[in-house]
Amino acid sequence: MKIAVYRKEHFNAAHRLNNPNWTDQKNDEVFGKCNNPNWHGHNYELIVKLIGQPDPDTGYVYDMKELSDLIKKEVLVKFDHKNLNLDTEEFKQLNPTAENIAVVIYNILRPKIDSSLDMKVTLYETERNYVEYPA
Amino acid sequence: MKIAVYRKEHFNAAHRLNNPNWTDQKNDEVFGKCNNPNWHGHNYELIVKLIGQPDPDTGYVYDMKELSDLIKKEVLVKFDHKNLNLDTEEFKQLNPTAENIAVVIYNILRPKIDSSLDMKVTLYETERNYVEYPA
Amino acid sequence: MKIAVYRKEHFNAAHRLNNPNWTDQKNDEVFGKCNNPNWHGHNYELIVKLIGQPDPDTGYVYDMKELSDLIKKEVLVKFDHKNLNLDTEEFKQLNPTAENIAVVIYNILRPKIDSSLDMKVTLYETERNYVEYPA
Amino acid sequence: MKIAVYRKEHFNAAHRLNNPNWTDQKNDEVFGKCNNPNWHGHNYELIVKLIGQPDPDTGYVYDMKELSDLIKKEVLVKFDHKNLNLDTEEFKQLNPTAENIAVVIYNILRPKIDSSLDMKVTLYETERNYVEYPA
Amino acid sequence: MKIAVYRKEHFNAAHRLNNPNWTDQKNDEVFGKCNNPNWHGHNYELIVKLIGQPDPDTGYVYDMKELSDLIKKEVLVKFDHKNLNLDTEEFKQLNPTAENIAVVIYNILRPKIDSSLDMKVTLYETERNYVEYPA
Amino acid sequence: MKIAVYRKEHFNAAHRLNNPNWTDQKNDEVFGKCNNPNWHGHNYELIVKLIGQPDPDTGYVYDMKELSDLIKKEVLVKFDHKNLNLDTEEFKQLNPTAENIAVVIYNILRPKIDSSLDMKVTLYETERNYVEYPA
Numbered sequence: 123m124k125i126a127v128y129r130k131e132h133f134n135a136a137h138r139l140n141n142p143n144w145t146d147q148k149n150d151e152v153f154g155k156c157n158n159p160n161w162h163g164h165n166y167e168l169i170v171k172l173i174g175q176p177d178p179d180t181g182y183v184y185d186m187k188e189l190s191d192l193i194k195k196e197v198l199v200k201f202d203h204k205n206l207n208l209d210t211e212e213f214k215q216l217n218p219t220a221e222n223i224a225v226v227i228y229n230i231l232r233p234k235i236d237s238s239l240d241m242k243v244t245l246y247e248t249e250r251n252y253v254e255y256p257a
Numbered sequence: 258m259k260i261a262v263y264r265k266e267h268f269n270a271a272h273r274l275n276n277p278n279w280t281d282q283k284n285d286e287v288f289g290k291c292n293n294p295n296w297h298g299h300n301y302e303l304i305v306k307l308i309g310q311p312d313p314d315t316g317y318v319y320d321m322k323e324l325s326d327l328i329k330k331e332v333l334v335k336f337d338h339k340n341l342n343l344d345t346e347e348f349k350q351l352n353p354t355a356e357n358i359a360v361v362i363y364n365i366l367r368p369k370i371d372s373s374l375d376m377k378v379t380l381y382e383t384e385r386n387y388v389e390y391p392a
Numbered sequence: 393m394k395i396a397v398y399r400k401e402h403f404n405a406a407h408r409l410n411n412p413n414w415t416d417q418k419n420d421e422v423f424g425k426c427n428n429p430n431w432h433g434h435n436y437e438l439i440v441k442l443i444g445q446p447d448p449d450t451g452y453v454y455d456m457k458e459l460s461d462l463i464k465k466e467v468l469v470k471f472d473h474k475n476l477n478l479d480t481e482e483f484k485q486l487n488p489t490a491e492n493i494a495v496v497i498y499n500i501l502r503p504k505i506d507s508s509l510d511m512k513v514t515l516y517e518t519e520r521n522y523v524e525y526p527a
Numbered sequence: 528m529k530i531a532v533y534r535k536e537h538f539n540a541a542h543r544l545n546n547p548n549w550t551d552q553k554n555d556e557v558f559g560k561c562n563n564p565n566w567h568g569h570n571y572e573l574i575v576k577l578i579g580q581p582d583p584d585t586g587y588v589y590d591m592k593e594l595s596d597l598i599k600k601e602v603l604v605k606f607d608h609k610n611l612n613l614d615t616e617e618f619k620q621l622n623p624t625a626e627n628i629a630v631v632i633y634n635i636l637r638p639k640i641d642s643s644l645d646m647k648v649t650l651y652e653t654e655r656n657y658v659e660y661p662a
Numbered sequence: 663m664k665i666a667v668y669r670k671e672h673f674n675a676a677h678r679l680n681n682p683n684w685t686d687q688k689n690d691e692v693f694g695k696c697n698n699p700n701w702h703g704h705n706y707e708l709i710v711k712l713i714g715q716p717d718p719d720t721g722y723v724y725d726m727k728e729l730s731d732l733i734k735k736e737v738l739v740k741f742d743h744k745n746l747n748l749d750t751e752e753f754k755q756l757n758p759t760a761e762n763i764a765v766v767i768y769n770i771l772r773p774k775i776d777s778s779l780d781m782k783v784t785l786y787e788t789e790r791n792y793v794e795y796p797a
Numbered sequence: 798m799k800i801a802v803y804r805k806e807h808f809n810a811a812h813r814l815n816n817p818n819w820t821d822q823k824n825d826e827v828f829g830k831c832n833n834p835n836w837h838g839h840n841y842e843l844i845v846k847l848i849g850q851p852d853p854d855t856g857y858v859y860d861m862k863e864l865s866d867l868i869k870k871e872v873l874v875k876f877d878h879k880n881l882n883l884d885t886e887e888f889k890q891l892n893p894t895a896e897n898i899a900v901v902i903y904n905i906l907r908p909k910i911d912s913s914l915d916m917k918v919t920l921y922e923t924e925r926n927y928v929e930y931p932a
Contacts, residue, residue: 123796125761130790134653136541136568136610141314152315154322155608162608163541163568165653173797179681180692181759186791187694203560203567205541219316221260240797248539248570250265251321256258257308257375269518271406271433271475276719287720289727290473297473298406298433300518338425338432340406354721356665383404383435385670386726391663392713392780393931395896400925411584422585424592443932449816450827451894456926457829489586491530510932520535521591526528527578527645546854557855559862624856626800655805656861661798662848662915674923676811676838676880695878702878703811703838705923743830743837745811788809788840 126173127182129189133202136163137218140207161205166223167246168197170231174239184239196230220247224255261308262317264324268337271298272353275342296340301358302381303328305366309374319374331365355382359390396443397452399459403472406433407488410477431475436493437516438467440501444509454509466500490517494525531578532587534594538607541568542623545612566610571628572651573598575636579644589644601635625652629660666713667722669729673742676703677758680747701745706763707786708737710771714779724779736770760787764795801848802857804864808877811838812893815882836880841898842921843872845906849914859914871905895922899930 139156140149149157156162170193174183200210206218212226224245235241246252274291275284284292291297305328309318335345341353347361359380370376381387409426410419419427426432440463444453470480476488482496494515505511516522544561545554554562561567575598579588605615611623617631629650640646651657679696680689689697696702710733714723740750746758752766764785775781786792814831815824824832831837845868849858875885881893887901899920910916921927 125764126794126797127761128792128794132653134567134569136566139316143314152320158608158610158614160610160613161541161566161568162539162610163566164539165570176759176761179683181679181757181762183761183793185692190790203563205563205565205567208565209563217316219311221262221311221318222316224260248537250325252263253318254261254263257261267518269432269434271431274721278719287725293473293475293479295475295478296406296431296433297404297475298431299404300435338428340428340430340432343430344428352721354716356667356716356723357721359665383402385730387668388723389666389668392666395899396929396932397896398927398929409586413584422590446894446896449818451814451892451897453896453928455827460925487586489581491532491581491588492586494530520595522533523588524531524533527531544856548854557860622856624851626802626851626858627856629800655865657803658858659801659803662801672923674837674839676836698878698880698884700880700883701811701836701838702809702880703836704809705840743833745833745835745837748835749833788807 124173125176125183126171127184127186127189128169128171129186129193130167130169131190131193131198132165132167133198134163134165135201135204135206136161137206137213138162139217139219141217161207164247166201167252168193168227169244169246171242171244172235172239173241184235192231192234196234197227200230220245220251220253221255224253228255259308260311260318261306262319262321262324263304263306264321264328265302265304266325266328266333267300267302268333269298269300270336270339270341271296272341272348273297274352274354276352296342299382301336302387303332303362304379304381306377306379307370307374308376319370327366327369331369332362335365355380355386355388356390359388363390394443395446395453396441397454397456397459398439398441399456399463400437400439401460401463401468402435402437403468404433404435405471405474405476406431407476407483408432409487409489411487431477434517436471437522438463438497439514439516441512441514442505442509443511454505462501462504466504467497470500490515490521490523491525494523498525529578530581530588531576532589532591532594533574533576534591534598535572535574536595536598536603537570537572538603539568539570540606540609540611541566542611542618543567544622544624546622566612569652571606572657573602573632574649574651576647576649577640577644578646589640597636597639601639602632605635625650625656625658626660629658633660664713665716665723666711667724667726667729668709668711669726669733670707670709671730671733671738672705672707673738674703674705675741675744675746676701677746677753678702679757679759681757701747704787706741707792708733708767709784709786711782711784712775712779713781724775732771732774736774737767740770760785760791760793761795764793768795799848800851800858801846802859802861802864803844803846804861804868805842805844806865806868806873807840807842808873809838809840810876810879810881811836812881812888813837814892814894816892836882839922841876842927843868843902844919844921846917846919847910847914848916859910867906867909871909872902875905895920895926895928896930899928903930 138161139153206213228243244254273296274288341348363378379389408431409423476483498513514524543566544558611618633648649659678701679693746753768783784794813836814828881888903918919929
């Protein structure tokens with residue numbers, strides 16, 4: 123039977139929810155306070171889950187120190203203390219909802235992890251709102 | 258691939274665990290302190306999980322503000338600051354265990370959410386005891 | 393210089409906030425949902441803080457195992473899984489607000505702890521509402 | 528003896544740390560990533576502490592529902608989902624460090640609370656960095 | 663539909679990660695600080711999840727008091743306040759990674775729980791590193 | 798008025814509570830499971846609090862990045878992933894109770910911080926047992 127391992131990291135970022143194809147009024151109706159043109163921000167908690175067989179020599183499914191370093195190098199350097207809409211290529215054309223941020227982080231990390239391991243990404247936007255991809 | 262979104266809410270309620278078909282002695286043996294005839298209570302933490310495709314226009318699987326409002330209107334108004342055994346129709350005949358409360362909440366919310374979205378309910382009775390439905 | 397030690401315990405109880413000298417209408421205006429005549433309840437988190445000099449032989453200000461046992465014996469046996477208004481002598485005539493519960497617990501424990509040690513009681517009624525006595 | 532009561536609220540905001548009297552290089556050296564000209568953001572947790580005597584009729588030092596409503600009306604409406612530097616009068620000329628935000632919130636709330644009650648404000652910028660005013 | 667119930671317990675233990683078939687240098691390269699020959703330690707948080715149908719007489723999938731007692735008797739007595747490498751039979755020949763500890767705990771508890779119930783074990787080694795078995 | 802700033806860090810260590818001037822029986826009676834001769838361990842959470850005036854140029858009482866780096870360099874390098882009794886000079890002759898660990902950490906950090914700032918150290922041994930020095 124397989125084992126899942128989880129590593130939790132965090133980053134702080136500003137963002138704005140907006141659909142450029144809509145009027146300001148429509149954006150306000152749909153996104154409310156999250157549409158503030160001057161942005162707002164969050165402490166994002168990011169959990170990366172990998173599923174696989176433990177290596178018989180180490181007892182590890184994946185070295186958590188290496189996973190932490192990988193997340194820092196590939197994700198946190200891009201997003202931590204950034205404005206997701208202005209400072210990142212990924213969200214120049216993509217609305218930075220928690221759903222979309224989780225998919226973007228998954229797509230960044232997936233090619234860096236051996237394909238024999240399943241992966242999931244959980245992203246907390248606040249303590250009360252969070253998402254998981256893939257479900 | 259689908260995405261899961263989660264919204265956490267809370268309510269405070271009194272309850273008593275009891276099977277009216279059993280003797281007092283049997284109820285005491287099975288339910289212990291939870292059978293106190295004068296009730297006791299909990300801070301319940303409720304998490305509603307929805308699974309689906311994000312809307313391409315919003316980037317949302319479901320608007321978390323709308324989900325929060327729905328939980329407040331359909332669940333919290335009924336159960337918050339209530340005695341589950343005395344004040345609610347749902348638990349007049351049903352033992353208000355965490356398992357049964359989670360199923361009742363699921364059955365209240367399920368018809369209010371589009372059937373294309375999968376739903377799960379997690380309910381924390383205490384930090385150390387919690388349930389999820391459906392498993 | 394002195395050191396503070398803290399021990400955290402918890403209990404679950406039902407209660408109702410009510411002033412018997414007031415009309416039902418006045419009680420509703422002041423206490424709102426907390427005035428529900430059928431009670432509601434909470435998971436109370438209780439923190440007892442003692443301040444003193446560490447014993448040179450043990451390095452302890454107070455043995456946390458003994459403090460835990462004392463709180464269980466003197467406080468939790470009385471209040472855990474109880475209706476504070478109906479099941480306890482302390483709140484038969486006293487409104488069980490978080491403030492009053494903290495003072496009652498302090499007054500129960502204070503004579504059981506050597507007077508050379510200062511004591512404070514912190515009581516969480518919910519994660520967002522809590523009290524400390526003495527301030 | 529007096530009792531302290533605490534109410535916890537939260538808000539999400541964007542900010543940038545910057546001293547306009549300094550060169551860009553100096554600002555980078557001192558504020559590092561927090562000086563990002565496009566802002567970043569946080570989930571701020573705000574705790575307001577009041578110290579006083581409980582009212583003998585209610586058993587309350589302060590009605591927590593009223594304190595919550597006051598914080599929402601006076602603080603959260605101003606700061607939640609805002610860019611502190613751009614959207615608020617308070618931080619147009621004042622660097623929005625956690626220290627300064629806590630002082631500003633204290634100064635907003637202090638005149639709204641009876642002067643017989645002592646007040647403190649605790650502000651969590653992240654789970655690992657927080658401040659308290661007055662100390 | 664089935665329901666999952668969860669019970670959380672904790673234990674404190676010392677351990678060392680080491681592969682006796684490797685050189686000291688190889689062990690240092692792979693396990694880093696976790697290879698300290700004098701051990702280090704953790705507060706482990708253990709969550710046992712059971713999935714099944716609620717008993718119609720009790721409304722319980724499993725009595726949480728009985729599950730807590732079972733975990734204490736079968737797991738905590740063995741591992742709490744112990745050196746996993748020196749004090750336990752299970753880890754004399756097995757590297758006590760979080761993955762292996764979770765599998766060992768699963769294998770201890772699985773035969774004690776009716777086979778009609780599915781079981782999973784989640785083990786937090788730190789707040790940021792945790793594992794789940796089976797995945 | 799002064800402001801307090803807090804920085805939270807963590808480390809994992811093994812320890813044993815023991816008084817070498819006592820018999821084994823006396824040590825067992827007083828320290829119980831914590832006297833295990835093969836050690837056990839904890840995830841320690843360390844909070845350093847500094848009290849002072851914010852610098853008018855930065856708005857900082859103390860740069861939290863610098864405080865974090867200082868704690869890592871002076872405290873975590875010594876204690877993280879170590880056996881406190883065997884690997885550290887500080888606890889070769891001193892019983893590593895939470896009280897004594899907090900005092901040792903205070904004495905390490907106090908000379909490194911400007912004396913115009915007051916300092917306190919809070920140390921969590923478990924979520925339920927913690928200490929503060931000076932009180």
